Amino acid sequence: MRSQNDLNSPLRHIAPRFVKKRATCMVCGDKKLTPFLFLGKTAVANSFLTKRDLLKRELKVPLTVYYCHACHLIQLLDIVDRKLLFEKYAYFCSASTPLLRHFQNYAEELLKRFPAQAKKLTVEIASNDGILLKPLKERGARVLGVDPARNVVQIARRKGIPTIADFFSAKLARKILRKYGKAGLIVANNVLAHTDTLHDIIAGVKELLDEKGVFVFEVQYAIDLLDSNEFDNTYHEHICYFSLFPLTYLLKKHGLEIFDVKRVDTQGGSIRVFASHSPLRFPVKKSLSLLRLLEHKKGMDRLATYRKFAKRPPLVKHMLNQLLQTLKKHGKKIAGYGAPAKGNTLLQYCSIGPGLIDYIIDTTPVKQNKFTPGTHIPIVHPSMLKKSTPDYILLLAWNYADAIIQKEEWFSKQGGKFIIPVPKPAIHPVTTRKLRHSGQRKKKSSKKTK
Numbered sequence: 001m002r003s004q005n006d007l008n009s010p011l012r013h014i015a016p017r018f019v020k021k022r023a024t025c026m027v028c029g030d031k032k033l034t035p036f037l038f039l040g041k042t043a044v045a046n047s048f049l050t051k052r053d054l055l056k057r058e059l060k061v062p063l064t065v066y067y068c069h070a071c072h073l074i075q076l077l078d079i080v081d082r083k084l085l086f087e088k089y090a091y092f093c094s095a096s097t098p099l100l101r102h103f104q105n106y107a108e109e110l111l112k113r114f115p116a117q118a119k120k121l122t123v124e125i126a127s128n129d130g131i132l133l134k135p136l137k138e139r140g141a142r143v144l145g146v147d148p149a150r151n152v153v154q155i156a157r158r159k160g161i162p163t164i165a166d167f168f169s170a171k172l173a174r175k176i177l178r179k180y181g182k183a184g185l186i187v188a189n190n191v192l193a194h195t196d197t198l199h200d201i202i203a204g205v206k207e208l209l210d211e212k213g214v215f216v217f218e219v220q221y222a223i224d225l226l227d228s229n230e231f232d233n234t235y236h237e238h239i240c241y242f243s244l245f246p247l248t249y250l251l252k253k254h255g256l257e258i259f260d261v262k263r264v265d266t267q268g269g270s271i272r273v274f275a276s277h278s279p280l281r282f283p284v285k286k287s288l289s290l291l292r293l294l295e296h297k298k299g300m301d302r303l304a305t306y307r308k309f310a311k312r313p314p315l316v317k318h319m320l321n322q323l324l325q326t327l328k329k330h331g332k333k334i335a336g337y338g339a340p341a342k343g344n345t346l347l348q349y350c351s352i353g354p355g356l357i358d359y360i361i362d363t364t365p366v367k368q369n370k371f372t373p374g375t376h377i378p379i380v381h382p383s384m385l386k387k388s389t390p391d392y393i394l395l396l397a398w399n400y401a402d403a404i405i406q407k408e409e410w411f412s413k414q415g416g417k418f419i420i421p422v423p424k425p426a427i428h429p430v431t432t433r434k435l436r437h438s439g440q441r442k443k444k445s446s447k448k449t450k
């Protein structure tokens with residue numbers, strides 16, 4: 001087994017040969033693509049640095065988001081080699097309590113709606129540490145995981161979840177088919193947006209899925225991204241940002257069809273999509289037409305919608321910098337909470353470094369005693385919060401804001417405040433007028449914040 005300390009270190013050495021520029025849309029192959037969101041050149045989000053790495057030059061890759069006029073997919077075209085991003089992965093789903101709960105409920109829904117399919121064979125693409133397969137297996141499903149991150153696979157196997165350490169592909173699907181037979185359920189959560197081999201994966205699903213089988217997946221939802229100004233959810237691991245428009249196109253291309261969809265609150269807002277072979281054997285749920293209608297209404301098929309969205313991130317950058325700089329001038333101590341990929345986009349785009357944030361706490365051991373990519377803020381064990389209590393905490397893992405604020409109730413009780421950066425910087429609990437003034441007016445009311 002690899003030492004956990006060496007995880008991620010290859011990322012900082014990304015050479016240009018590991019970055020390729022696509023010229024066509026990931027889903028439909030069209031060439032008419034318009035860039036609309038420019039987040040600068042950033043270091044790859046999960047490439048945490050050791051102290052020694054700080055002396056070396058960090059390679060940065062453009063973080064620009066494009067719109068496809070043909071299938072309406074929003075996507076990155078600067079693609080970092082997936083082997084560098086995913087073969088040693090620092091994200092363990094089961095480390096998150098809200099995610100554990102989410103996947104337990106998810107397992108229950110699958111078993112309730114598709115019991116025969118789950119028992120026949122449930123294959124999960126990018127199964128991580130078995131967070132969904134474990135509760136499925138405990139409730140009688142026959143499960144098989146597939147995940148390229150060998151360190152994560154070892155953990156899944158130790159939990160008794162049989163897992164293949166590889167990227168899912170049409171070729172691997174055929175291998176699984178020969179050994180295990182057809183799958184009644186194929187599940188893929190938070191992975192379709194993270195791959196540039198989408199068609200190969202969906203071709204594999206088509207081959208492996210039983211004729212009465214169901215393909216269920218979750219992806220971050222483009223409507224939530226826009227509505228909540230989640231521009232920080234843009235990073236190099238996350239290549240596509242889906243609405244139903246491109247998903248429908250993609251599945252149809254491989255003889256699959258959506259029959260149900262529901263919105264779920266993971267990852268800042270996602271959709272859980274249910275699909276099967278076309279023509280469908282399952283009744284099409286009303287939720288599908290309702291969501292399609294909403295997408296038309298919101299203009300998810302128009303460039304103007306995305307251009308309008310792109311005007312919001314610069315405002316966050318300006319407001320957040322003004323707030324943090326003012327607090328700092330008044331001697332306030334500010335820490336960061338959580339070092340997720342999105343946090344690294346936010347910090348880099350907003351140019352927030354160790355001059356403003358003293359340290360960031362994170363529960364993931366492989367991130368501790370390292371520095372954030374691009375911005376070089378030290379990441380420490382959560383116990384630091386009580387040893388060196390800050391006045392303010394910037395919530396970088398804002399998608400868990402409610403859970404974090406509840407967990408760290410002691411911090412608010414002794415007068416500490418949280419800063420939630422998006423959709424626009426806000427202080428929790430709601431601050432006094434004096435503090436608000438100091439955040440917005442800089443010097444004028446500076447002394448009042450004391």
Ligand SMILES: [Zn+2]
Nearest residue numbers: 025028068071
């Ligand atoms: Zn397209």
